[in-house]
Amino acid sequence: GFLLIFISSKLFHRFDVGRRVSDRKQKVVEAVEVRQQPRDIHLKSLPVAQPSLGIVPFVKTEFLMLIRKGPLWFWLINMGGFVALFFVPIEYAHRFGLPVIWFLQINRWADIATKEKFFGTHYFTYAAFKPLQRLLTSQIVSGWMLAVLLALPLMLRYAMIGEGSNIISILLGALFVVSFAVFSGIITGGKRFFEIVYFMLVYCNISGLPFADYFGAFNHGMNYIVVLIAVIGSMLVLAYVARGWEIRNQ
Numbered sequence: 001g002f003l004l005i006f007i008s009s010k011l012f013h014r015f016d017v018g019r020r021v022s023d024r025k026q027k028v029v030e031a032v033e034v035r036q037q038p039r040d041i042h043l044k045s046l047p048v049a050q051p052s053l054g055i056v057p058f059v060k061t062e063f064l065m066l067i068r069k070g071p072l073w074f075w076l077i078n079m080g081g082f083v084a085l086f087f088v089p090i091e092y093a094h095r096f097g098l099p100v101i102w103f104l105q106i107n108r109w110a111d112i113a114t115k116e117k118f119f120g121t122h123y124f125t126y127a128a129f130k131p132l133q134r135l136l137t138s139q140i141v142s143g144w145m146l147a148v149l150l151a152l153p154l155m156l157r158y159a160m161i162g163e164g165s166n167i168i169s170i171l172l173g174a175l176f177v178v179s180f181a182v183f184s185g186i187i188t189g190g191k192r193f194f195e196i197v198y199f200m201l202v203y204c205n206i207s208g209l210p211f212a213d214y215f216g217a218f219n220h221g222m223n224y225i226v227v228l229i230a231v232i233g234s235m236l237v238l239a240y241v242a243r244g245w246e247i248r249n250q
Helices: 002-011 017-027 056-068 074-087 090-103 106-110 115-119 131-150 152-160 164-188 192-206 222-248
Strands: none
Touching: 056 131, 074 090, 074 131, 074 152, 090 131, 090 152, 090 164, 090 192, 106 131, 106 164, 106 192, 131 152, 131 164, 131 222, 152 164, 164 192, 164 222
């Protein structure tokens, strides 16, 4: 605990006024006037624009934004948890390791569907071609891909012992986390609700409360899977309806 506090004190400088002033001075860049001779533009020599109306480029962009968000050194912690899922006893890896490594991504998922409004770019994104089917869907898919990627070691171990139901539960759990982040972000217009509730949800799972299980650590069987699918479907439907209403009334 003392070691973590010491490391944090070296990285945290919010109240160090002198440090903040020096940082601001370093960020000041003198404007340099660049004069170039105008060049002729030949329209016939320009390549023909090829519109791309799919969601693959959106998924790639959203996934890269999720990966690049936050400090680079934090991925060392993620990789440590990723490797631990290979070697920790499988029961503990599923019950404790998986929710912890997912919880570490809370800052990446919290504003996955609200960052446009935070940065004021929703005026452009909402006017794009099919923003619901393309943009919102790509955000959900990219967030789900990140969760599945982090849970890959545990799913491979279950595949080796033939536990297909646990793999399905993990895949649904990944979709639940992203769906809840999107749903709560659109409904509340921010990320605080998701952060608070998701923290409580993870704490309940680590404490061994089966009613809060969303990734199959305690509950198994078809009834559990059907209920989880129903909850995820309800959140996604409400998220799409609410975002559609926002776009129409923007």
